[in-house]
Amino acid sequence: MIQLTSRHRTVPVKVGAITVGGGAPVVVQSMTMTDTADAAGTARQCIELAEAGSEMVRVTVNLPEAAAAVPEIKQRMLDAGCTAPLIGDFHYNGHLLLTRFPDCAAALDKYRINPGNVGTGKRRDEQFATICSVARDYGKPVRIGVNGGSLNQELVMTRMQENTDRHLGLTSDEIVNECMVLSALQSTELAIESGLTVHQIIISCKVSRPTHLIQVYRALAKQTTQPLHLGLTEAGMGVKGLTWSAAALGALLNEGIGDTIRVSLTPRPGGDRREEVYAACEILQAMGLRTFAPSVTACPGCGRTTSSTFQELAERVQDYIREQMPVWKVKYEGVETLTLAVMGCVVNGPGESKAANIGISLPGTGEAPTCPVFIDGEHHSTLRGSYEELAAAFQQLVDDYVDGKYARKNRD
Numbered sequence: 001m002i003q004l005t006s007r008h009r010t011v012p013v014k015v016g017a018i019t020v021g022g023g024a025p026v027v028v029q030s031m032t033m034t035d036t037a038d039a040a041g042t043a044r045q046c047i048e049l050a051e052a053g054s055e056m057v058r059v060t061v062n063l064p065e066a067a068a069a070v071p072e073i074k075q076r077m078l079d080a081g082c083t084a085p086l087i088g089d090f091h092y093n094g095h096l097l098l099t100r101f102p103d104c105a106a107a108l109d110k111y112r113i114n115p116g117n118v119g120t121g122k123r124r125d126e127q128f129a130t131i132c133s134v135a136r137d138y139g140k141p142v143r144i145g146v147n148g149g150s151l152n153q154e155l156v157m158t159r160m161q162e163n164t165d166r167h168l169g170l171t172s173d174e175i176v177n178e179c180m181v182l183s184a185l186q187s188t189e190l191a192i193e194s195g196l197t198v199h200q201i202i203i204s205c206k207v208s209r210p211t212h213l214i215q216v217y218r219a220l221a222k223q224t225t226q227p228l229h230l231g232l233t234e235a236g237m238g239v240k241g242l243t244w245s246a247a248a249l250g251a252l253l254n255e256g257i258g259d260t261i262r263v264s265l266t267p268r269p270g271g272d273r274r275e276e277v278y279a280a281c282e283i284l285q286a287m288g289l290r291t292f293a294p295s296v297t298a299c300p301g302c303g304r305t306t307s308s309t310f311q312e313l314a315e316r317v318q319d320y321i322r323e324q325m326p327v328w329k330v331k332y333e334g335v336e337t338l339t340l341a342v343m344g345c346v347v348n349g350p351g352e353s354k355a356a357n358i359g360i361s362l363p364g365t366g367e368a369p370t371c372p373v374f375i376d377g378e379h380h381s382t383l384r385g386s387y388e389e390l391a392a393a394f395q396q397l398v399d400d401y402v403d404g405k406y407a408r409k410n411r412d
Contacts, residue, residue: 021228053325088110144191237266349361
């Protein structure tokens with residue numbers, strides 16, 4: 001059996017009630033795309049993301065109105081029973097907002113600081129130190145989040161000149177990657193000088209190309225024991241964003257690098273922000289590191305499956321599981337390990353169905369219009385009828401299995 005590489009050893013950092021690093025499970029996080037000043041709308045999206053599987057949720061804090069709304073957002077989350085840590089994302093004016101809005105500073109569970117966007121020269125260090133001092137005073141952790149698109153240009157130019165003067169022969173990409181790591185390490189030292197402890201600092205060095213991300217984090221992991229947050233800074237849309245994220249994060253996670261992840265997908269206009277959460281959960285589940293929700297094995301389709309019934313049923317089952325998981329994970333112990341199969345013809349249908357906890361093999365083109373259902377490897381029943389009848393019957397079998405198989409939590 002393939003074994004994942006041992007985890008990169010990092011110190012633990014507490015973010016609210018969640019531990020990041022120190023051998024704790026890799027944590028999923030996401031970020032809202034609402035106007036943070038809209039407290040009700042932002043809280044609603046925070047709750048939706050948390051219910052989808054995001055264990056930490058980040059919001060933009062860019063204006064006084066946004067900072068003023070943070071305490072209400074946090075309270076609305078708590079009132080709804082959502083305990084996911086709330087993270088504030090600060091650029092340019094974080095030192096001002098955190099000092100002028102102490103209720104915001106107190107309500108947030110973590111501050112994200114981009115060292116490339118806190119000022120220039122002496123002011124950069126002073127303003128960075130101010131944010132760290134606020135975190136120290138309120139007992140909050142920080143993420144030092146270096147981004148390729150907003151890297152400290154003074155540092156880059158200095159290293160470029162050194163490369164030229166000393167004839168080092170480094171490419172511009174190699175210099176930028178080196179500066180990413182150096183910025184993160186220097187900022188960590190400054191944070192500690194400002195009063196934070198190693199148990200309050202998480203680091204990220206996010207770029208937009210998978211090969212560069214892998215190189216940067218391999219170098220970073222060799223030079224620090226701080227927990228590391230993984231993610232392409234701009235993964236992109238759809239298939240491209242999913243593929244690039246899975247390639248980069250999968251490689252690093254397989255090497256034991258990474259303590260928390262985000263898949264930064266660009267949603268379609270009016271798209272579902274939860275897609276990035278589902279993607280992150282699926283990556284961790286695919287790597288065998290976490291289990292978040294029942295998995296659905298589905299036939300890819302071929303010339304034997306000219307009917308779209310199996311596709312429609314697979315999609316319906318997947319959507320149903322996502323809708324039910326906020327309830328199931330509170331109600332049932334271990335339900336996330338459930339496996340299902342929705343197959344489209346006789347070639348692999350029965351075999352895959354038997355391998356799942358619950359599987360259905362739909363008829364392919366020219367096959368008898370019957371749908372054998374297997375439960376825990378045994379033939380349970382054969383379904384017939386219209387698509388709606390099949391879907392309703394299969395969904396009922398799933399409900400019955402969940403209710404009978406998994407122990408109820410807090411059962412009297």
